[in-house]
Amino acid sequence: MADIGGAKTGMDSIDRSKELGRLATHIIPHILNLYNCTSTAADYEIYAPNATFEDPLMQAHGVAQIKSAFYAIPKVFKEGRMLEYTVEEEERTPNSGEIRLHNLQRYKVLSKTIDMRSLIKLQVEGGKVVRHEDLWDKNPLWNRQTVKLPLVGRLAETWRRGNMMVTHVLMGFGKDH
Template sequence: MVLSRIYWQRSQLTHLNFNPPRLVQVRLNQNPQYYIGNSISRARTIMMSDHLNATGLTAEESRKLKSRSEREDEKTIIRCLKELYSCKPSEKSYEMYAENATFHDPLTIATPLSMIKSQFNGMPKMFSSSTIDKFELLESPPTLPSPPGPDQFTVINQDVTYYRDGSKLKTLNSLITLERDPKGKVIRHTEEWSHDKVTDKSDGFIGQLNEWRKKVAAEVIAKLVPEEPPKDTKEK
């Protein structure tokens, strides 16, 4: 949850030594343009998938999603999120989560719920306050499944400004993607700064290292910050 952005530049060279079977060689000779074009198309698809965020879209595409009004089943979720991102966590702020929930942002991967609590309970220790300047519920894109009932996704675009001792530190734009179970509880909370994809082990060796670093960071925070919300943020 630290505000300084961390940029990773990743380059990957793949060298393939492949002698295709005779049948493939014949087909390549017969229609080389088709096979070359198809290979390029597949390569582009793989490269694009490296940049897809939790909504299954690129950052540019998810920024274009239309806003919508809240559903009745989202009222608790919205209340909890606004409390957490306003640096005012309470026990009720975690009602939206399932016990086995996972929180993933550019810096940490926290699971289960007890570790998620430590991430947000530590925010008031880092920042004197924060304000939610923009909070937009977005239409779920067709790249996300849309089952009936509460077992579905909630996608949010938000701007949060963080302060320390009354001084503005930074305004951070984030894409929030929440996945819920059949009971309506959040099982996965993904926060992506500027809508840019968060990396994990599915992104190859560098992604695997990144996931390990994030899990270690979450464990360290959990040891330093208790599950119980700070006293001055509890409901009176």
């Protein structure tokens, strides 16, 4: 498991003792920048224009909303970073497949530190991320397909979209800073 406890970014954060696949080598440095609150506009170029991002709090559609979601992290938390990770890659074609990033994230809010295990799943098509899921504690996201009552799943989806829309407005509609 790579330990990236310092303030390194991008390729500096990659554990060079492990061989990454072709897709992961291109994408993971940018994902680390997003989660370590050091992202720039260039880090979002890994996403397809119609990409989605989903975690238990938000459901983002398109690159501008994905930017808003990640630009909000340092506004909400005193600190946000990925402490350690391992990468798995299933390449279906030279530019398509799935990357799974098993990781430990740390967030500080007020005087409280929150450490959270997560599974980040990235669906890649044509060399671009089309779907980015962050499964906290490696639990599936609540939606119509994953809960016993589809109405409860639909309410969870609606709540996540609402959170995203409020965040998107507060973050200036994903404008780069």
